[in-house]
Amino acid sequence: MNGHPLAVALVHSPVVDKRGDRVVSAVTNLDLHDIARTARTYGVDRFYVVTPVAEQQVLINRILRHWRAGHGAGYNPHRGEALSLIEIVPSLEEAVSGWSREIGEKALPVLTGARRSDGVSFDQCRQLRQDHPLMLVFGTGWGLAPELFDQGWPVLEPIRGVGDYNHLPVRAATAIILDRLHVEPWITITSGPADHGGIRN
Amino acid sequence: MNGHPLAVALVHSPVVDKRGDRVVSAVTNLDLHDIARTARTYGVDRFYVVTPVAEQQVLINRILRHWRAGHGAGYNPHRGEALSLIEIVPSLEEAVSGWSREIGEKALPVLTGARRSDGVSFDQCRQLRQDHPLMLVFGTGWGLAPELFDQGWPVLEPIRGVGDYNHLPVRAATAIILDRLHVEPWITITSGPADHGGIRN
Numbered sequence: 001m002n003g004h005p006l007a008v009a010l011v012h013s014p015v016v017d018k019r020g021d022r023v024v025s026a027v028t029n030l031d032l033h034d035i036a037r038t039a040r041t042y043g044v045d046r047f048y049v050v051t052p053v054a055e056q057q058v059l060i061n062r063i064l065r066h067w068r069a070g071h072g073a074g075y076n077p078h079r080g081e082a083l084s085l086i087e088i089v090p091s092l093e094e095a096v097s098g099w100s101r102e103i104g105e106k107a108l109p110v111l112t113g114a115r116r117s118d119g120v121s122f123d124q125c126r127q128l129r130q131d132h133p134l135m136l137v138f139g140t141g142w143g144l145a146p147e148l149f150d151q152g153w154p155v156l157e158p159i160r161g162v163g164d165y166n167h168l169p170v171r172a173a174t175a176i177i178l179d180r181l182h183v184e185p186w187i188t189i190t191s192g193p194a195d196h197g198g199i200r201n
Numbered sequence: 202m203n204g205h206p207l208a209v210a211l212v213h214s215p216v217v218d219k220r221g222d223r224v225v226s227a228v229t230n231l232d233l234h235d236i237a238r239t240a241r242t243y244g245v246d247r248f249y250v251v252t253p254v255a256e257q258q259v260l261i262n263r264i265l266r267h268w269r270a271g272h273g274a275g276y277n278p279h280r281g282e283a284l285s286l287i288e289i290v291p292s293l294e295e296a297v298s299g300w301s302r303e304i305g306e307k308a309l310p311v312l313t314g315a316r317r318s319d320g321v322s323f324d325q326c327r328q329l330r331q332d333h334p335l336m337l338v339f340g341t342g343w344g345l346a347p348e349l350f351d352q353g354w355p356v357l358e359p360i361r362g363v364g365d366y367n368h369l370p371v372r373a374a375t376a377i378i379l380d381r382l383h384v385e386p387w388i389t390i391t392s393g394p395a396d397h398g399g400i401r402n
Contacts, residue, residue, distance in 0.1 A: 018277070030231055034370045041373075043363030076219070078368045161383065162244030167279045169235045172242075172376035175369070179377045182362065 005103050006181075007135040008039050008174065009048040009095045012056070014145035025141040027056045029063060034171040035138075036082040042178040046102075047085040048095035048135070057088050092148065096135060108132040111155045112177065113143050114166045119157035122180045128154065129181065136177060138170050206304050207382075208336040209240050209375065210249040210296045213257070215346035226342040228257045230264060235372040236339075237283040243379040247303075248286040249296035249336070258289050293349065297336060309333040310354045313378065314344050315367045320358035323381045329355065330382065337378060339371050 010031060013024040032049065039047045049060060066072045068080040089095045092109070100107045110125060120128070128134060136156070137144065149155060159168060159176050168176070211232060214225040233250065240248045250261060267273045269281045290296045293310070301308045311326060321329070329335060337357070338345065350356060360369060360377050369377070 034373055037368055037370055038373045040366050041360075041362035041369050078366070081366070082368070159242075159380070161242035165241050165279070165282070167238050167283070168242050168376070169238055169372070171370070171372055172235055172239045175373035175376045176380045179360070179380065 004105075004129060004131075004133045005045040006043070006129070006133065007046040007048060007095075007099050007107065008035060008044050008178075009050055009092060009109070009135055009137045010035060010170070010174075011092055011137060011139050011144055011148075012049075012051040012053075012141075013091075014147065015139045015141040016143055016145055018142045020142070022145050023141055024051070024053060027051055027060055028140070031140070031171060032060065032063060032083065032086060033079065035174050036085050037079075038171075038175045038178055039085055040082040042182050044085065044178065046087055046099055048092075048099070049086055049088050050090070050092050050095055051088070052090040057090075060086070060088050092137065099133075099135060103133055105133055107135050109135045109137050109151075109153045111137045111144060111148060111153055112158075112173065113139065113149075113155065114158050114168065114173070115143065116149075116155050116158055119155040121157050122177075125154070125156055126181055136174075136181075138174055140170055205306075205330060205332075205334045206246040207244070207330070207334065208247040208249060208296075208300050208308065209236060209245050209379075210251055210293060210310070210336055210338045211236060211371070211375075212293055212338060212340050212345055212349075213250075213252040213254075213342075214292075215348065216340045216342040217344055217346055219343045221343070223346055224342055225252070225254060228252055228261055229341070232341070232372060233261065233264060233284065233287060234280065236375050237286050238280075239372075239376045239379055240286055241283040243383050245286065245379065247288055247300055249300070250287055250289050251291070251293050251296055252289070253291045258291075261287070261289050293338065300334075300336060304334055306334055308336050310336045310338050310352075312338045312345060312349060312354055312356045313359075313374065314340065314350075314356065315359050315369065315374070316344065317350075317356050317359055320356040322358050323378075326355070326357055327382055337375075337382075339375055341371055 014022055015025050017023045036047055064083055067083045073080045096107055096109055215223055216226050218224045237248055265284055268284045274281045297308055
């Protein structure tokens with residue numbers, strides 16, 4: 001893989017609900033497991049779970065202890081190995097600054113969202129990875145709050161399937177995006193029909 | 202996309218547990234939601250949930266009713282749209298025969314597994330799709346039971362990430378595999394280093 005480290009952030013605030021109202025979403029146990037396992041598979045260096053809610057932070061720590069050191073660690077050590085990537089932080093800003101400090105280099109957040117059309121392509125994102133340590137930022141609920149898109153950070157183009165259904169679970173989106181960014185550079189994309197949306201370019 | 206229909210089957214029996222013992226795994230609510238939403242995104246025509254346990258079948262039907270016609274249908278119609286792909290069957294054989302009957306053509310099961318090394322490549326699987334209606338078969342627990350691999354059905358190569366951690370959640374594996382099979386035929390893969398495992402060939 002590339003020399004630059006890679007992080008993932010799962011944001012529970014600020015996100016929006018289905019009406020577009022700003023909410024703090026609850027942490028879902030399976031998000032932690034699934035995204036940690038996928039991140040571990042694709043060599044991600046850190047998985048930031050962003051929630052400002054103290055009770056949720058306590059809950060996550062309890063889950064992590066179970067799998068890292070408690071009964072779960074004996075039952076299934078692979079889980080602890082994946083979950084050890086997790087760092088709990090109260091805000092995305094602290095994830096970015098904390099990780100930049102840790103790696104000694106300025107990390108570049110790349111936002112994701114199913115309803116964005118102004119994004120960088122997967123190919124451009126792979127190029128960005130050559131030059132920067134990236135932090136892929138995923139929103140829970142109905143997506144990242146609008147103000148995050150005003151920071152000047154790159155936004156990754158949405159995953160397009162067949163037709164216009166764009167309601168992938170964040171767990172699936174994370175898996176697909178990490179897999180696509182993992183494409184080796186000698187895979188070249190030749191030109192396709194002009195009217196095609198461009199699933200992978 | 203290709204003309205041939207595509208199905209997914211999620212098998213809860215026969216599968217193995219972490220000791221390799223044959224077990225019937227319990228249906229996980231989030232598997233149904235995640236895989237249905239991913240399947241719907243990638244234009245999959247049917248999602249077979251395979252369990253011989255009558256109580257589990259009742260449970261799944263209750264979940265489906267909630268989202269297709271109950272409170273959930275009003276709250277989030279996209280879920281019902283995805284979950285309507287689900288068909289509950291007691292065995293993989295019935296999934297294959299039922300679906301073959303439905304589409305009027307013999308469906309070809311393609312097995313998946315994280316620990317197989319004898320499989321067809323993703324590229325070969327895309328070729329198979331040109332000629333057959335495929336049913337991608339995923340195991341829960343610690344994977345499909347060995348006897349399923351003795352039927353002569355093609356086995357898809359495992360997803361390889363970075364390193365040797367191969368414990369992707371079935372929800373993530375389904376998403377990655379459907380995304381990879383969705384690659385348009387004008388994407389060509391040029392030769393890479395000889396010692397590379399070949400993530401996408």
